[in-house]
Amino acid sequence: MPKTTLLIVDDHQVVIAGIRSLLAPKTDIEIVGEAANGAEAVRLSGELKPDIVIMDISMPEMDGVEATGRIREVSPETKIIIYTMHSDQRFILELFKAGISGHVLKEGPPADLCAAVEAVMAGKTCFTTIDPAALLRQLSPERPDKEALFEHLSPRELEVFKLLADGLSIKEAAAQLHISPKTVETHKYNLMEKLEVGTIPDLTKLAIRHGLISV
Missing domain, CATH: 3.40.50.2300 (Response regulator)
Known part of the structure; x- marks a missing residue:
């Protein structure tokens, strides 16, 4: 050989x-x-x-x-x-x-x-x-569709994403999902990193753009 x-x-x-x-x-x-x-x-x-x-x-x-x-x-x-x-x-x-x-x-x-x-x-x-x-x-700056954008979020992260983007506080999201505020905070930081955004308003804009929440 x-x-x-x-x-x-x-x-x-x-x-x-x-x-x-x-x-x-x-x-x-x-x-x-x-x-x-x-x-x-x-x-x-x-x-x-x-x-x-x-x-x-x-x-x-x-x-x-x-x-x-x-x-x-x-x-x-x-x-x-x-x-x-x-x-x-x-x-x-x-x-x-x-x-x-x-x-x-x-x-x-x-x-x-x-x-x-x-x-x-x-x-x-x-x-x-x-x-x-x-x-x-990073080599694909534009995502073709909603599924491609959110496919790397866990189901729980997606739930947290929608609630926070819709204006709920950490405590309110925790109460609705029956989990601790600390857990919501952890999910928030993870999904913000995955979606490459820095603030809750950025999350809201992203959610509106992809039809996850209404205005």
Whole structure:
């Protein structure tokens, strides 16, 4: 069975050496090259066509975000795992759009990188820093219908949503649902996070817009 070929990209040789050492016991992996910057990573990816690239974001000449897009052009079948210190959601979103298969933080346990490599080898993705479903929601700013907007709310959260949006206080909603005010407060914060709104008036506007309450 052919081995999975892998290219390591990082501007710190100690990191490259660490990844080599980490993956050395895996007999089904062959490290075919190393690169110290994004431009070199693109060149080697075009020449070697590795199955997987493990790459940092902050590098000289060309950063990992730009390099990801270029690698996808010169070697479309290559899967990319970002191994970085950066947990900024903006970076992850841009990389996700570019088509990475994994995102692992260097500050995490080495086992996280091994797990990511194994997942990608199996045709899966691995994001240790964010739920891919949350990224997909950010990639789809407009929801096509009411069902798509509220499908990730629990039945109880939807009940709380309707009551609060209709003007009931926390205590009034709790009394109507026969639950504690603290439980209503918890549901309120959860649904506001899921619906990406910051205030009760925003909830009311959303409910009116989708016909959940009347005015």
